[in-house]
Amino acid sequence: MLLAAVLADALRVPGSGQIGVERHVPTRLGLGASAEVTLRVRNDAAYPVQLQLTDDLPPELVRKGADTLQARVPAHRSVDLSYAVCAERRGDWTVGDLHLRRLGPLGLLWHQRRIALSNPVRVQPGLLDVRRYRLLGLRDRHSLGARSARQRGEGLSFESLREYVPGDDPRRIDWKATARRGAATVRQFEAERSQNVLLMIDAGRLMSERIGGRERLDHALAAALLLADVAGKHGDRVGAFVFADRVQRFLPPARTPLARLADALGGTEARPVEPDYPGAFTFLAGQLRKRSLLVLFTDVIDPDASAALVGHLAAAARRHLPLVVALRNPELESAAVAPVQGEADVFTRAAAEELLGARSVALAAMHRAGVLVADTRPSDAVPVVVNRYLEVKQRGLL
Structure with missing residues (x-):
C-alpha cells in the first residue's frame, strides 16, 4: 500500500512545464551594498504546490538569511519571493542555476529539478x-x-574679501583693504x-x-x-x-x-x-x-x-x-x-x-x-x- 501511495504521489507531481520561475537580479552593485533578488513562481497545475527554491550564488555574493526559500503556490496563481545578498568583492559574477524541489500532492515525495538560469552581476567600487x-x-x-x-578660487571673477591665512598666495593680498581693516586681507574669486x-x-x-x-x-x-x-x-x-x-x-x-x-x-x-x-x-x-x-x-x-x-x-x-x-x-x-x-x-x-x-x-x-x-x-x-x-x-x- 505504501509503495503504491508513493508511486501515485510521484505520478501526480506537476510536470516541468507547469511550474515556471522568473528571477530578477540587479546587474550592478556597489561593494559592501545589499540588494534584493526576487523570484516570481508560477503554478499552472490544477492544485496547489509546496516548493523549496535555492539559487547557485557565487561566494562573492553573500546571502542573508536562510539558503532555501519555502513557498506554497495556489493553483493557477503566482507568488513573489525575495532574499537579500551582500556584495563582498569587486568584479563580474554570475548568479547561476536555481534548484527547485516540489512536494507531491500526498506529501510523500519530493521531486528535484534544476532550472538553468544565469544573471550577471557587476560589483563596482565605492x-x-x-x-x-x-x-x-x-x-x-x-x-x-x-x-x-x-x-571659490583663482578664477577671473572677484567674489569677496577675507582675512589672510598662512598658505594663501601673497599675490592675492588686497593692500588697500589690509590698511583699512588693520589685518592682512586677501581677495577671493569664483x-x-x-x-x-x-x-x-x-x-x-x-x-x-x-x-x-x-x-x-x-x-x-x-x-x-x-x-x-x-x-x-x-x-x-x-x-x-x-x-x-x-x-x-x-x-x-x-x-x-x-x-x-x-x-x-x-x-x-x-x-x-x-x-x-x-x-x-x-x-x-x-x-x-x-x-x-x-x-x-x-x-x-x-x-x-x-x-x-x-x-x-x-x-x-x-x-x-x-x-x-x-x-x-x-x-x-x-x-x-x-x-x-x-x-x-x-x-x-x-x-x-x-x-x-x-x-x-x-x-x-x-x-x-x-x-x-x-x-x-x-x-x-x-x-x-x-x-x-x-x-x-x-x-x-x-
Whole structure:
C-alpha cells in the first residue's frame, strides 16, 4: 500500500512545464551594498504546490538569511519571493542555476529539478559611499566628515574679501583693504571650473593588504570615485590612471559619467609586484599637457621605492599639483606600540617601528618638495580626500 501511495504521489507531481520561475537580479552593485533578488513562481497545475527554491550564488555574493526559500503556490496563481545578498568583492559574477524541489500532492515525495538560469552581476567600487554622500546633500555633509565649501578660487571673477591665512598666495593680498581693516586681507574669486583632476591608482603589492575587511585598494577606489563625483559637480574634468609594474588603464581627464569611471575601475586588481613609479610618471608626462591635480592613492614603506616616488613627485610638481593620499595600516601602528612580552615581540615591534620611520621620512620629503599629502587611515579616506580637494579649490591652488 505504501509503495503504491508513493508511486501515485510521484505520478501526480506537476510536470516541468507547469511550474515556471522568473528571477530578477540587479546587474550592478556597489561593494559592501545589499540588494534584493526576487523570484516570481508560477503554478499552472490544477492544485496547489509546496516548493523549496535555492539559487547557485557565487561566494562573492553573500546571502542573508536562510539558503532555501519555502513557498506554497495556489493553483493557477503566482507568488513573489525575495532574499537579500551582500556584495563582498569587486568584479563580474554570475548568479547561476536555481534548484527547485516540489512536494507531491500526498506529501510523500519530493521531486528535484534544476532550472538553468544565469544573471550577471557587476560589483563596482565605492558606489555605496557616493550614494550616501549624495543623499546627505550639501547641508548635511558633516555627518560624513566632509566640509561644505563654496566654489571659490583663482578664477577671473572677484567674489569677496577675507582675512589672510598662512598658505594663501601673497599675490592675492588686497593692500588697500589690509590698511583699512588693520589685518592682512586677501581677495577671493569664483573658483575656476573645467580644471583637470587625475585619479592615480597604485595597484601594486601594498594595495592588496586587507585593512578593516577590505583591501587597501578597495578603500582607495571608494575615495577616488567619490572625489570624481564631487569634482564633476564642481565643473572639473576627471580622468583615471591605474598602474602597477606597467600601465593598466588610462582615461584622460574629461566630463566622464561616474558610471563609466566605476566600470573602468571596477575590474582593477592589486598585483604582487612593486609599482613602477618612474614608468608611470614618464607615461603621464607624454599624456598630460594642461596643469592637473594628480591625486595618487598609495602607501610608502620601502625606502628605495619611496625615494623614487619622491623624486618623480617633485618633478611633476613643476607643472602639476600632486596630492598623495597615503593609506596607512592601523595594525602596523598598533604593532609599533604593543607591549613586549617575549623575544618575538621585540623583533615585531622593532620591525614595525622601522617601517613607520621610513614612511615618515618619505612623507616629510614629499612635503619639502611641495607635494600635498593626506596621511589617513583607509576608513577615513573618503572625507579626507574630499576635504583636501575642496581646500584646493577654495584656495585656488590649482
